[in-house]
Amino acid sequence: MSFRSVFIAVTVAFALVLGAFLVNRARPRVETDQPTADFVRANGKCAECHARLQYSVVHEYEMSKHAKKGVNCLDCHQPTEGQQKKDHHGFVISTKLTAGNCRNCHEGIYQEFLHSRHAAPSWAAIYGEKGLSAEQVAFSEQYQPGGTKRPPHPFVNSEGGAAMVSGCEQCHAVGRPNDDGTIGSCTNCHSRHTSSVALARRPSTCGQCHMGPDHSQIEIYDESKHGVMFAAQENLLKLNADPKTLSTRDMFVPTCATCHMSGLNGLKMTHDPSDRLGWYLANPVSEKRPNSLRAQNEMKQVCSQCHTQPLIDRVYAQADQVVANTNTKVLAAKDIVDGLRKDGTLTGPPFSNPIDFTYFDLWHYDGRTSKHAAFMGGADFVQWHGNYGLMQKTVQLKHDAEALRRAHASGK
Amino acid sequence: MPAVNNLRMRAIQLLKSPQLAWLFDPALLLEIFVASNLAVLAADIVLAHSVNQFRNPAEYIPLYFSADAPVLLLVAMLAKGRWRSQDAWRDIGLLIGGLSVLVGLAGVIYHLRSGFFAEHTLRSLTYAAPFAAPLAYTGLGFLLLLNRMVAARETEWARWVILLATGGFFGNFVLCLTDHAGNGFYLKTEWIPVISSALATGFLIVPVIAPVTRRYLDLCLVVLGLQALVGVVGFGLHLWMNYNTPGGSLFEKSIYGAPPMAPLLFPNLVGLALIGLWQLATHLPEGTAERPGVFDQLLSCVAEPSTEN
Numbered sequence: 001m002s003f004r005s006v007f008i009a010v011t012v013a014f015a016l017v018l019g020a021f022l023v024n025r026a027r028p029r030v031e032t033d034q035p036t037a038d039f040v041r042a043n044g045k046c047a048e049c050h051a052r053l054q055y056s057v058v059h060e061y062e063m064s065k066h067a068k069k070g071v072n073c074l075d076c077h078q079p080t081e082g083q084q085k086k087d088h089h090g091f092v093i094s095t096k097l098t099a100g101n102c103r104n105c106h107e108g109i110y111q112e113f114l115h116s117r118h119a120a121p122s123w124a125a126i127y128g129e130k131g132l133s134a135e136q137v138a139f140s141e142q143y144q145p146g147g148t149k150r151p152p153h154p155f156v157n158s159e160g161g162a163a164m165v166s167g168c169e170q171c172h173a174v175g176r177p178n179d180d181g182t183i184g185s186c187t188n189c190h191s192r193h194t195s196s197v198a199l200a201r202r203p204s205t206c207g208q209c210h211m212g213p214d215h216s217q218i219e220i221y222d223e224s225k226h227g228v229m230f231a232a233q234e235n236l237l238k239l240n241a242d243p244k245t246l247s248t249r250d251m252f253v254p255t256c257a258t259c260h261m262s263g264l265n266g267l268k269m270t271h272d273p274s275d276r277l278g279w280y281l282a283n284p285v286s287e288k289r290p291n292s293l294r295a296q297n298e299m300k301q302v303c304s305q306c307h308t309q310p311l312i313d314r315v316y317a318q319a320d321q322v323v324a325n326t327n328t329k330v331l332a333a334k335d336i337v338d339g340l341r342k343d344g345t346l347t348g349p350p351f352s353n354p355i356d357f358t359y360f361d362l363w364h365y366d367g368r369t370s371k372h373a374a375f376m377g378g379a380d381f382v383q384w385h386g387n388y389g390l391m392q393k394t395v396q397l398k399h400d401a402e403a404l405r406r407a408h409a410s411g412k
Numbered sequence: 413m414p415a416v417n418n419l420r421m422r423a424i425q426l427l428k429s430p431q432l433a434w435l436f437d438p439a440l441l442l443e444i445f446v447a448s449n450l451a452v453l454a455a456d457i458v459l460a461h462s463v464n465q466f467r468n469p470a471e472y473i474p475l476y477f478s479a480d481a482p483v484l485l486l487v488a489m490l491a492k493g494r495w496r497s498q499d500a501w502r503d504i505g506l507l508i509g510g511l512s513v514l515v516g517l518a519g520v521i522y523h524l525r526s527g528f529f530a531e532h533t534l535r536s537l538t539y540a541a542p543f544a545a546p547l548a549y550t551g552l553g554f555l556l557l558l559n560r561m562v563a564a565r566e567t568e569w570a571r572w573v574i575l576l577a578t579g580g581f582f583g584n585f586v587l588c589l590t591d592h593a594g595n596g597f598y599l600k601t602e603w604i605p606v607i608s609s610a611l612a613t614g615f616l617i618v619p620v621i622a623p624v625t626r627r628y629l630d631l632c633l634v635v636l637g638l639q640a641l642v643g644v645v646g647f648g649l650h651l652w653m654n655y656n657t658p659g660g661s662l663f664e665k666s667i668y669g670a671p672p673m674a675p676l677l678f679p680n681l682v683g684l685a686l687i688g689l690w691q692l693a694t695h696l697p698e699g700t701a702e703r704p705g706v707f708d709q710l711l712s713c714v715a716e717p718s719t720e721n
Contacts, residue, residue, distance in 0.1 A: 002622075002623075002624070002625065002628070004622060005618045005622060005624050005625075005628045006628075006631075008614070008617070008618050008621070008622060009614040009615040009617070009618045010614060011614070012610075012613060012614035012617055013610045013611045013613065013614025013615065014610075014614070016582075016585060016610035016613060016614065017606065017607050017610045020585070020589050020606050020610070023589065023593075024589070024593055024597060027593065027596075031596065032596035032597075033596075034596065034598075036598070037595040037596065037598035037599070040594070040595050040596035040598060041594050041595055043539075044539030044594065045539055045594065047539070048539045048541075049464065087660040087664065089463070089668045090657075090660070090664075090665065090667070090668025090669050091668075092658055
């Protein structure tokens with residue numbers, strides 16, 4: 001046996017092995033340093049198929065912060081306790097993700113969300129306690145009294161299931177009860193595969209649900225100076241700035257999230273959007289929240305990142321005045337309708353007479369709009385979409401009430 | 413040790429019987445190797461392309477080819493052996509060989525298109541369909557062409573067979589590397605077939621490019637023995653992994669999990685390399701009489717006059 005033969009054999013073999021080690025070493029650690037082999041495989045195997053089947057899903061994920069931090073498909077899609085497991089091409093996954101998947105890493109945020117009206121109260125606003133466990137109802141009632149322990153909305157029966165499922169539920173499912181015992185879906189605001197902070201900071205994301213005559217926050221915002229500036233300077237903002245270090249340099253124009261949730265310039269961040277609110281503005285007659293002083297002070301702190309104290313105090317004083325004024329008008333309207341029921345002029349179930357709708361529209365549309373607009377700088381909505389409607393419907397109510405009384409008296 | 417000697421004599425007599433004369437016909441052995449490999453590839457394609465449910469109609473091409481080609485090759489072998497029709501054997505073989513080369517090369521392009529051509533990165537190469545796998549067809553096709561274009565008893569034939577076996581081991585090296593890289597070499601044992609196939613590639617390339625002795629071929633036998641062992645153990649480990657992985661049926665886990673057939677490529681290529689080495693050894697001078705090697709002993713046994721004669 002010649003030395004040359006052995007030398008060539010060993011050299012070639014060693015070169016190949018060395019090459020293999022070097023190629024493997026060139027792979028990013030974020031791909032290979034995973035808790036199990038399945039996680040490593042998921043890194044590329046999922047994309048290998050889904051890039052052809054649902055390209056946008058893979059592309060969105062690749063642009064996400066999750067991808068940059070090495071969170072891969074299986075991290076989110078692994079079934080948590082109580083979730084249905086599905087065998088999927090060699091992986092065991094969950095296809096229906098909930099807040100239960102996100103909380104594995106974002107428990108603190110999930111707990112903040114659970115305290116909020118986005119959680120169980122949002123669902124209960126349509127279906128009442130249906131689907132929620134007694135523990136979930138009790139938990140939510142501690143923080144949002146009366147928000148969850150309530151009957152289903154009367155429209156559930158009168159409008160029917162289809163209207164609820166394709167209408168109301170599309171937004172109110174942000175607080176849906178899940179099979180795994182958790183509540184809600186983070187992807188309603190952050191989207192599924194981008195898991196985007198920037199998306200959640202955009203007014204249009206909140207405006208998916210907070211729009212229309214009954215909660216016209218996005219229209220009010222668009223009309224406000226904040227909204228006008230956002231439209232003009234959106235491209236100068238750092239919508240994807242790290243929440244932990246977010247400053248007014250990043251978001252010098254506020255969006256919904258900036259005021260209601262962000263930890264601007266070191267302030268406390270929250271995933272309870274009502275944490276800084278002092279009033280129950282959505283109620284027919286608004287009352288102060290149990291923690292209104294603390295909440296308003298925190299909101300004023302956010303305001304003070306850009307505005308002087310006199311301006312902030314003036315806006316709050318004016319807005320409080322609008323709330324009080326609206327309460328008076330709604331109470332007057334309520335007295336008219338209550339009077340009709342009391343003297344037997346108005347009978348039957350709710351929403352069985354046109355006057356029920358006039359009163360409902362008065363507080364549900366015009367009343368709410370005037371109050372929201374007063375706090376959000378939407379002058380036109382305080383007046384023409386708010387107080388004008390309150391006045392017009394009050395006149396209508398009085399007129400209709402008189403007509404009902406005359407008809408009742410004449411026995412028609 | 414009269415019992416052992418007796419057994420040895422009986423084995424030699426058996427090998428030298430006219431019924432087993434085909435065992436020493438290298439061209440026929442090569443034909444059987446190619447035909448059986450194509451047949452096994454049909455089953456392998458069913459498993460491999462079930463991963464994406466044969467989504468692209470082109471994925472059926474290797475399946476149909478692998479199912480039909482062995483039958484035609486069997487006809488070709490019968491044509492040569494029974495009906496003495498050398499032309500039919502040659503033409504059928506050339507046709508299947510040529511087609512096999514094309515199927516393999518086209519397969520490489522198709523496999524790379526699954527990911528690598530869209531994004532030229534190490535990652536896409538790792539997770540794309542195994543681009544080296546279709547080259548099995550190309551290798552088998554070349555073997556058929558070789559068998560018809562070079563005389564089987566020549567040294568050149570033997571060197572070509574060894575070269576193609578080397579190519580097979582190199583392909584195995586790439587397959588192991590990319591497939592196990594998909595797991596991030598989570599288990600360190602996943603490096604064993606990579607190192608093993610690199611060793612086989614290194615040792616088998618030598619007889620192709622440099623003059624060697626029978627002693628060196630003995631060393632190659634040791635290396636090939638290691639390959640066979642790695643393949644059989646790997647087969648068991650792949651099955652064990654699939655059996656113990658949660659979720660799905662064993663069939664489904666075989667499709668999406670560790671490919672059970674893949675490690676068997678090692679013993680399979682050992683068979684091909686042995687055909688080439690055996691034939692090459694017959695052209696090499698014998699070793700020293702004092703220390704005869706394995707090939708020396710095997711060849712002397714076969715060359716010994718039968719006790720019956």
